[in-house]
Amino acid sequence: MIRVCQVLHGIVGGGSEQVVLNYCSRMHDIHFDLLYQYEPNPQILERFREAGINCIQIPDKVHHPLKHLWTMFRIFRNGNYDVVHSHLDWFMNSYVCFLAMLAGVKKRIAHHHQAYTVSQPSRSGCNVTPDLFRGGIAYSIKTTLCSVMRIPCKLFATHWLACGEAAAINGWGANTVKTGKVTILPNAIDPERFKFCESVRREIRVKYGITDDDFVIGHVGRFFPEKNHKFIVELFSEYSQNHSNCKLLLVGNGPLQTEIQNQVKQKGIEGRVIFAGLQKDVVGFYSAMDVLLLPSTREAFPMTLIEAQYTGLPCIVSSAVPKETAITDCVFQLPIENAKPWCEMLSSLNLAVDRRNPQIKSERFDIWKCYGMLESLYQVV
Template structure:
């Protein structure tokens, strides 16, 4: 707790591993130097990402994780809430787990409790629900699970319309009870840079005339890396001078690496790992692929557009994130249309001034929305 009279906010995340929710917190909080931020997280952090939070002046506190130490997890969180004397608790746990965070904050006497929904699960892919359960039952169950969130949270947030409907229901959205807070970025950080392009390409042995297909994302099922490998395997059969650049890490990485080797693509696919700064990698690419099976709000897509990259995306990606005419949605049931689209593109270095149609995702324009929400009445 700071020694001055500044507003004190406690952010709650699952972990600090390079996910979108973490980046949202970092982008917004770093714009509010007059507010003191603590951040609670559970799982072993990625040192590079944790360093970025520390550099932004956000005090990060690791607590026992809920899977292995559920009671200790709850007690530690409650104790921190009670001793911290926070003005606001802002929870970013999905699958309706914001409810228990807001409940503990309420018990600790915190008056402003924000539940923030970042995912747009469909009824057939909600985590924790078995595949054998009927669709109608899943819908009813999801509606029931929204109730404690609505009871214990004083403010309902979502990153986009799809996540708002999924997290809070159509009726709540229609009545204006949900605040849409975009996953905004600082456009200046993602400007195209020819020097960065040459440096990254030289580091990974990418020739000047190589067409680089890129992807930035964690190796999780919903990111659909298998589709990317199948697509690139087909594309590379007809295009000799090409590389696939994968930025990120995750539990499925070894499986994807094995698939790459099975298809004989080892010399064409680059596993760059998780990076603290991805700007140079966008610059090195010639197209970004986003073949996700579900997406509430892909920040990588916004970042890539500000970098001037053409983006070929799945139909699951919300249309609201297309802020240029350089986004091309395609179905993920066949790789052929994707190959055809890639074949229509070329190595492009001159992309310094992308035509942005909306400033909705510019954090410099919209951080005031969240700052005003944090204000003490």
């Protein structure tokens, strides 16, 4: 049996983890181990175990760097792995692949899931992807740094993957992508799981005190700066001044949650904002919503957007969201310079959407049509 070791930062409900779970849970003839560093969320960890994936926690690289490296190397050396598949970002896949190479693992996959820089920021500030640096000179420094950091990844990894075109260009370089050396592996989902369900919609709304007449504006994502929760609260506060029957439903957790909760209190909208927390399964929450907001400051490939579209949910997203992820006609892209256009879009949103039959224009994110690509990569010697 082929043995594969997946490497993640943690098991806390992030997109990379969901990608691993979606793909690996369908490959029953392959043994999977998964290395992670940080304290896991028990609910998410249980989902991996239910899928038959053996999860191993190792010392984290921040507090125990030497022990982290030695433990990882020892596991690679003793695990008889055919493949090591690393999902770390900001080019940290390089050290994982290096340790795997030293341990004698022949197939080493570096998988890029983020897009830290795609195009140079415009003077107007539109379509900017703010992250580690800002401004013209800083942008040049960042671009150079990315180019340098790609070198060890390319040296130590035998296969180069990315979740989308933006992540591929950022992780491996535009010229490398053009030559076809990078495999784009979509962040695919199971469409059957994300079908709209009226009974689940009603159940969740009742649980959180949402009436049938309430217009529910939703967001699914970790409370991290790039998800832009401050912007969501700002625009909802403005929108709710003229719309009494609306609620904001926030699904997820993270380090900025307390800060966002304080912002909600300062705005005086506590009674209209629901913090649902991290959920083991978010499927039903899409059914409970009426529109999804995704005002991310940077986004390589938002699985949330794909999932929402399969439930027939209209989505308003930022200009940082890759256009390739719009697989229905119900995705509307806006800049995040101010909240007013978003409020106007919400006010004018009057779509006759058949939630039970979303008009999906592409099947490229259907896991049943995608997982064979990765399975073949694992199997080919």
